[in-house]
Amino acid sequence: MNSKSNSILKDLYTTMKRIRVFEERVAELFVRGETAGTMLHLSIGEELGPACVTKAMQDGDTFTTHHRGHGIFLARGGNPDKMMAEIAGKKDGYCKGKGGSMHIADMNLGHLGANAIVGGGIPTVVGAALSYKYLNNNNVSIAFFGDGAMQQGILYESMNMASLWNLPVVFCCINNQYGMGTKIDDAVGIKDFSARAKSFGLDTLHINHLDAEKAFLDVKDLIERTRNDGPSFIEVECYRFFGHARKDKSPYRSEEEEVENRKFDPINFAKEKILADKILNANDILSLDKKISDEMDVSMKFAMESPVNEESEIFTDVYDENYSIESVDNKIRNILKINEYK
Amino acid sequence: MNSKSNSILKDLYTTMKRIRVFEERVAELFVRGETAGTMLHLSIGEELGPACVTKAMQDGDTFTTHHRGHGIFLARGGNPDKMMAEIAGKKDGYCKGKGGSMHIADMNLGHLGANAIVGGGIPTVVGAALSYKYLNNNNVSIAFFGDGAMQQGILYESMNMASLWNLPVVFCCINNQYGMGTKIDDAVGIKDFSARAKSFGLDTLHINHLDAEKAFLDVKDLIERTRNDGPSFIEVECYRFFGHARKDKSPYRSEEEEVENRKFDPINFAKEKILADKILNANDILSLDKKISDEMDVSMKFAMESPVNEESEIFTDVYDENYSIESVDNKIRNILKINEYK
Amino acid sequence: MNINKQEFFDKITFRDSLRLAMYDEMSEDDKVVIMGEDVGKYGGAYGATKGLLDKFGSKRVIDTPISEPTIVGTAIGAAMTGLKPIAELMYVDFFGMSMDQIGNQSAKIRYMFGGQISVPMVIRTQGGTGRSGGAQHSQSLESWIMYMPGLYLVMPSNPNDAYHLLRESIKTNTPTVFIEHKMLYNFTGSLDKNKKTIFGKANKVKNGNDISIITYSRMTNFALEAAKLLENNNISAEVIDLRTLNPLDKKTIIESVNKTNHALVLSEGHYTSGVASEITSIIFENCFKSLKRPVIRYTAEDTPVPVAPNLEQKYIPTIERIKQYCLDILN
Amino acid sequence: MNINKQEFFDKITFRDSLRLAMYDEMSEDDKVVIMGEDVGKYGGAYGATKGLLDKFGSKRVIDTPISEPTIVGTAIGAAMTGLKPIAELMYVDFFGMSMDQIGNQSAKIRYMFGGQISVPMVIRTQGGTGRSGGAQHSQSLESWIMYMPGLYLVMPSNPNDAYHLLRESIKTNTPTVFIEHKMLYNFTGSLDKNKKTIFGKANKVKNGNDISIITYSRMTNFALEAAKLLENNNISAEVIDLRTLNPLDKKTIIESVNKTNHALVLSEGHYTSGVASEITSIIFENCFKSLKRPVIRYTAEDTPVPVAPNLEQKYIPTIERIKQYCLDILN
Numbered sequence A, B: 001m002n003s004k005s006n007s008i009l010k011d012l013y014t015t016m017k018r019i020r021v022f023e024e025r026v027a028e029l030f031v032r033g034e035t036a037g038t039m040l041h042l043s044i045g046e047e048l049g050p051a052c053v054t055k056a057m058q059d060g061d062t063f064t065t066h067h068r069g070h071g072i073f074l075a076r077g078g079n080p081d082k083m084m085a086e087i088a089g090k091k092d093g094y095c096k097g098k099g100g101s102m103h104i105a106d107m108n109l110g111h112l113g114a115n116a117i118v119g120g121g122i123p124t125v126v127g128a129a130l131s132y133k134y135l136n137n138n139n140v141s142i143a144f145f146g147d148g149a150m151q152q153g154i155l156y157e158s159m160n161m162a163s164l165w166n167l168p169v170v171f172c173c174i175n176n177q178y179g180m181g182t183k184i185d186d187a188v189g190i191k192d193f194s195a196r197a198k199s200f201g202l203d204t205l206h207i208n209h210l211d212a213e214k215a216f217l218d219v220k221d222l223i224e225r226t227r228n229d230g231p232s233f234i235e236v237e238c239y240r241f242f243g244h245a246r247k248d249k250s251p252y253r254s255e256e257e258e259v260e261n262r263k264f265d266p267i268n269f270a271k272e273k274i275l276a277d278k279i280l281n282a283n284d285i286l287s288l289d290k291k292i293s294d295e296m297d298v299s300m301k302f303a304m305e306s307p308v309n310e311e312s313e314i315f316t317d318v319y320d321e322n323y324s325i326e327s328v329d330n331k332i333r334n335i336l337k338i339n340e341y342k
Numbered sequence C, D: 001m002n003i004n005k006q007e008f009f010d011k012i013t014f015r016d017s018l019r020l021a022m023y024d025e026m027s028e029d030d031k032v033v034i035m036g037e038d039v040g041k042y043g044g045a046y047g048a049t050k051g052l053l054d055k056f057g058s059k060r061v062i063d064t065p066i067s068e069p070t071i072v073g074t075a076i077g078a079a080m081t082g083l084k085p086i087a088e089l090m091y092v093d094f095f096g097m098s099m100d101q102i103g104n105q106s107a108k109i110r111y112m113f114g115g116q117i118s119v120p121m122v123i124r125t126q127g128g129t130g131r132s133g134g135a136q137h138s139q140s141l142e143s144w145i146m147y148m149p150g151l152y153l154v155m156p157s158n159p160n161d162a163y164h165l166l167r168e169s170i171k172t173n174t175p176t177v178f179i180e181h182k183m184l185y186n187f188t189g190s191l192d193k194n195k196k197t198i199f200g201k202a203n204k205v206k207n208g209n210d211i212s213i214i215t216y217s218r219m220t221n222f223a224l225e226a227a228k229l230l231e232n233n234n235i236s237a238e239v240i241d242l243r244t245l246n247p248l249d250k251k252t253i254i255e256s257v258n259k260t261n262h263a264l265v266l267s268e269g270h271y272t273s274g275v276a277s278e279i280t281s282i283i284f285e286n287c288f289k290s291l292k293r294p295v296i297r298y299t300a301e302d303t304p305v306p307v308a309p310n311l312e313q314k315y316i317p318t319i320e321r322i323k324q325y326c327l328d329i330l331n
Ligand SMILES: Cc1ncc(C[n+]2csc(CCOP(=O)(O)OP(=O)(O)O)c2C)c(N)n1
Pocket: A041, A066, A067, A068, A116, A117, A118, A119, A145, A146, A147, A148, A149, A150, A176, A178, A179, A180, A240, A244, C037, C066, C068, C090, C094
């Protein structure tokens, strides 16, 4: 075990742990009534894919995420303060509180946007990759989506176009076994997603283990191939530890199933490996975890203290130019005024 | 060569020839300015698939077609008089002239409709098959579409659903190598459509020869399997002998290519086999062809002599019930009347 | 739910009314099936199909993959071959991807095929603001449907209408889009199975003489609240709940405005090119002589829906401002 | 085309104007690319991109598979990362399958992301009746787009506007839907590259005093023909061509009607819940005091489009009846 590898695993652990704690704080924010709505989709248990894939990205690479995208964004470098504030619908959020959890984005980081439409962000990366090919830079663009999106037609149209034009696109499916309350077995005829991707001409990688380091190395290879040779597909199998959204208690699946599957925890696996390989000792990990916990506490506080946005913000950002949007109130006042002396 | 087989080939020849001549008469109708518009998509050269597949259908089986569906409908038993009249937009047409070439249908024959939207009629057959499974009858439903529709996402959604529920659906792709002016090589990354279908769990059959009898027997087997065991996919390779629609002179492809490919004519192939196997002699064929030609002349005449429909037909068939649609003229007259004395 | 007790019917939720409508219709007609994402085990994202899977089994309450265009398309095929499907689209916002099947296929099949066949299906879906769902989960897209000839369009505001109109929607052979407002599911009211709602007839939910508030769906309740406030100003507002936008009961609208001579049109859709524009035109055209003041349409803003709760609230009509605009009109 | 001759510009087709607009814009800005079905080798179903592949090569004029949602989605991604794509949808009717990418994505991205990014793309498409295309190839779906905040909507009626407005549509960073009427491609007029059309400004194509005909796209020509006929009756009609439906130039509409005191709104869309409803409302609201007669909206019927040529012709407004309704209004 060389030190480079040591630091990879430590990095991956840290990233996964940050996601985990971030999501726990979002849950807490929700309990405190501080989130904008209840449509909060946590990725607890699913940290391996986001950590590995984002770590294999380079400057200028871009990505879109699905509705369960906090972890991906955070792993890629998203600022947890601004993320948390966005999830709370506050002024200091990434999108001024107008986008929320499902529409968070950061153009500086290459985050072309989360999407509340299952599959909605997939063709975006095909277009981004078209730009990269046209502009002749060396970037890739990555779409993250769930197993549910494997049943959206737009995915196959996108795979075909990426394949036809040989674009640097990665389609990354975070397969957490469920689309809301529907188990994958009840959603697909055949579970072999790689076969689908291959039939459209894509290079594929299927990750169904907990070894983040190995996964990272495989992903890195694949993404480098994609950069030069054309589109690819990654499926990361995992398990959605909790409900679909904050209010869902998952009555459609058994407690045994949950308990059994939560044992496959990529963070525990990484921690044990770190200890076994003596990369860190138990105390190091404790203090690392503490640091993360503190960081996320600060973010949560930041979000709660951020002010709500002004009402006038309803009317900005609709059009690019200074095309001013007349409020309905104005429209009505005008009509009333014109007709005053009737 | 037993007599049953003899009659199969003769049947298939007759069916294919009838399609060919029908389409030629449509072309003539167009030249005479007697068709409703120019959106007439002829299937000359593509007769093998429609003939084989429809011949393998049973009573109560249903189907939808794409915009290039005259041949399929005729092969399944469509009345050429009423078809031609519909294509002419006349009162005696299948749809009173309101649907035209691209929206022709016949519920009595199980023709659930042609469709002007590429891929638009595909999920219809999934729904029909759902009915058959629910009603526990033994029918199948078949979607016919072109190679272009292989790039419509709805196809893969439909394949997945049919596979998931194990429905008696046949997806039949008439691959004529072109989608308008775009050659298939410029439309797909990988040309192996069967691989796509397989990855969704479908049974597959790829026909890329001119032997109609063999094709029919293979198709028949497949459809019977589908009836009992679940969905399947058929690809019939062929060549679109002429332009995409009536006005298209195909400038995007070379004359050599056309000449070369038109040699692969399923009708000639069948004719030669019939002669070689002595099923019919040259004279028999001449008189068979003459009969077909006469039949289609009659249909063309029927269409030309059919009256146009009354203006009031604009307003019927929109809603099921006697919900009467007020014409715009009526709406306007009412408003003018109400405000007469202002 | 204990449906044997009268009190259940006296105070039933909008959600339970819908469930009961489907339950009753499915019990009567075994051709009625339900299909959609999570309509079975999950019971529907907003719980409107809870319990139906247990009762009718998975052949009739069908969980589908997340494939909206094909859900609608499959319902079309089933409807053309003997079933009466109720297809659920979890959010009205998913019209975006399924409008081909809704607007180009289901709405037009009967017409294009010269009346040969009907498409007896219902698309149940859910829309509107109120839960910080954001720009892609809070829309009011009824105007797209109202623009499509061949589709009925139903948007009930209370449990009794929800029950009866859903049953009628299932019964009719015309494809019907049935939009439920997400904030109405927990709304309670009484249900009388014998008090049938006439399909296509607007409801004068409050009688009044001074001004007509014409509205539908959740905004009916806003209008009623505003009308109450107006009483304090000695203004008697009439509130018309359209219930079905197609068929549209123009007669009731016109009669009301001809009586009150003033009108406010209220909708949660956008201002420009929405349902409110249509209703406003109708009133102006038909009541031009009786109107004492111009019709005012009060709607949500002409922007996407913001997530932040404080912005979302201000984005749609408020009861206070409904009242204020009525006063302004009457001034 | 020999674009060096003045006579070319004196009598240019609508189609060539569009081609020239793209040609000029692509020559000036190498970030502009075209993508769509058969836009390259075929030159576009209606010939609007003919010659551009030869000139700019297949990296900039991109033939796509038949995948409408993904064509729009790909254009979005390209627009977010440095290009200025013109995506062609062969028929406006394909909005049905691509409205998610158009309405839920391109229109809302800037807003949802708090103004971080623009989506500088154009969706060029083609609509309307006139070729017996039937219910799925002849629609007028502009009202769906007009209802979506965040999208510009352009529908020119003549070569000069087509040229200038398409160039402006490409230049603006706001996603723009540009709808060409299928019967206009062969329509000729003059083009003056220096006579810029102001984006968002309606065009008074004919001055008049007795009645205002407010319209757009192909119907502008119908209105002009009708106005000519009306001269024989000594009636002077003013014809307003809106050109862009968003931004909508309300001011020009209102001023015209305040002058003539009468208005006919003319559109090839359906009557109910269409663009005509919006324009009609605007006129009533703003010209309530000056209107001597109610506004009349004259549109296509509230039915799908029939194929039969004789029915199709009667289905949309006719010049004769435009004239007649103007006379009726003025009576
Ligand atoms: C087009 C569309 N259909 C349905 C929904 C409602 N919905 C939101 S998340 C979800 C489940 C998605 O499952 P999957 O893609 O596996 O992602 P996961 O939630 O498991 O991360 C559904 C059905 C949606 N947002 N968009």
